[in-house]
Amino acid sequence: MQLGKIIGTIWATRKYEAVTGYKMQFVQPINSEGKNIGEPIIALDTVGAGPGEIIYFVTASEAVIPLDVDMAPVDASIVGIVDSINIES
Amino acid sequence: MQLGKIIGTIWATRKYEAVTGYKMQFVQPINSEGKNIGEPIIALDTVGAGPGEIIYFVTASEAVIPLDVDMAPVDASIVGIVDSINIES
Amino acid sequence: MQLGKIIGTIWATRKYEAVTGYKMQFVQPINSEGKNIGEPIIALDTVGAGPGEIIYFVTASEAVIPLDVDMAPVDASIVGIVDSINIES
Amino acid sequence: MQLGKIIGTIWATRKYEAVTGYKMQFVQPINSEGKNIGEPIIALDTVGAGPGEIIYFVTASEAVIPLDVDMAPVDASIVGIVDSINIES
Amino acid sequence: MQLGKIIGTIWATRKYEAVTGYKMQFVQPINSEGKNIGEPIIALDTVGAGPGEIIYFVTASEAVIPLDVDMAPVDASIVGIVDSINIES
Structure with missing residues (x-):
């Protein structure tokens, strides 16, 4: 996860209809200090995250698992909202 | 998605025949400001997008799901045409 | 593996509930000399690794296999703690 | 596809035997102007492409689909020979 | 393949036990001239390759196929030892 x-x-109004009720969020990957890593991706939101919140997301086949359908053309899903990150020193 | x-x-006329009726589009990945990210890929078009349109696509196994066949050697599909992108400030 | x-x-308290009993570890990919490679990822710990330990992890679909559930939205799992690395010269 | x-x-004579009758081609990924992108990969040829020909290939799980076996340790297959590329201006 | x-x-002695009898090799990806490409990965050896030998490996789900188990948390396997590489000029 990232x-x-x-x-x-x-x-999007013209799209392949398979998944409804989930927002398509624009997600900027970040590191543990909050710095941007690479370019934003589009992920389906399964946890109700709001703008500015720090989340973690899964990619590839696993992204379909939290959705309420068996198959969907989805390759990235938000699966948790981060409370805290403890970095060992 | 991206x-x-x-x-x-x-x-292509000499190809593995499994999927017909879909255009093979040449897609330049972009960011939210429309700037190019990396190199173009080839994706099957499941939504009827035209030249110049902003779309989002899925990659890997999920790319087969919107097609009307069970299995196809396809690893990228266009699954939506973007109406708008709202970036929070 | 890496x-x-x-x-x-x-x-994370607000998350997709499917896997419990595993820590979500923050893992810095390294090379055989211990130098950092790229950015940290989040992986489920299936072997009880502690802070500072050198481990190896699997990514993508295979990450679900060591978990005690059939399906989980997990794309990286720690599957071994490294005892030694022998580099041929 | 790329x-x-x-x-x-x-x-290779010492190899995992699962797929026979397909050449293992060395493929240089290129962009639409024919410039090299990154490093060559090894792909199974399912369409009979010859040296110098421009092709497109699939990667990951989808690479197994065009082969005449159910499962094979193959993660890249050539699935078409390109006739033309039309870039919109 | 690469x-x-x-x-x-x-x-590793503390690890997820699913696959036995295969060495975990440290593999440096190379190009056709033998130059290093990126960082080494860890791959299961299904062909009995020795130190210094040039091999090719598969990644992702396909890496499980040559193993004598149905499922294993393995995302890279060595599947052939290279005899020769013919580059067209």
């Missing part, structure tokens, strides 16, 4: 921050939302 | 822009089309 | 070092732990 | 050019062939 | 060179071995 850390990320919700930075926006994507809207 | 944002992309349709920049062209690929034609 | 080598990594446990550098911290992630806590 | 564009590539056949640049050579790999021979 | 070319690599066996550069060492990894030993």
Whole structure:
């Protein structure tokens, strides 16, 4: 899984209809100090995260598992909202 | 999923026949400001996107799901045409 | 599989509930000399590794296999604690 | 899928036997102008491509689909020979 | 698949037990001229390769296929020892 921050939302009316009721969030991957890593990706939100919140997301096949359908063309899902990160020194 | 822009089309007559009726689009991955990210990929178009349109695509196994066959050697599919992107400030 | 070092732990209360009893470790990928490679990832710990230990982890679908559930939205798992690395010269 | 050019062939006698009758081609990924992108990969050829030809290939699980076996340790397959690429201006 | 060179071995006693009888080799990915590409990975050896030998390996789900178990948390396997590479000029 990877850390990320919700930075926006994507809207689409012409799309493959398989998953409804989940927001498509725009997620900026970040490191443990909150610095951006690479480019944002689009992930389905399964936990109700809001703008600016720090989350973690799964990618690839596993992204379909938390959805309420058997199969969906989804390759990234937000699966948790981070409370704290403890870095050992 | 990732944002992309349709920049062209690929034609092939000698190919593995499993999927017909879908265009093979040449897609340039972009970020939320429309800047290019990395190199274009080839994706099957399941939503009828036209040249220049901003779309989002899925990769890996999930790319087969929106097609009307059970299995196909396809690892990227266009699954939505973007109406708007709201970036929080 | 990849080598990594446990550098911290992630806590989340609002999350997709499917896997319990495993710590979410923050893992820094390293090379055979212990130098950092890229950015840390979040992995489920199936072997009880402690902070600072050198481990190896699997990614993608295989990450679900060592867990005691059939399906879980998990894309990285720690599956071994490294005793030694022998580099041929 | 990605564009590539056949640049050579790999021979191996000691290997896991599961797939026979397919050449292992050495493929240089390229962009739409024919410039090299990254490093060559090894892909099974399911379409009979020759040296120098421009092809497209699939990666990951989908690479097994065009083969005449149910399972094979193959993660990249050539699935089409490119006739033309139309880039919109 | 990718070319690599066996550069060492990894030993672990505390690990998820699912696969026995295979060495965990440390593999440096290389290009066709033998130059290193990126960082070494850990792969299960299914063909009995020795130190310094040039091999090719598969990654992701396909890595489980050559093993004598149905499921294993393994994401990279050595599946062939390279005899020769013919690069077209």
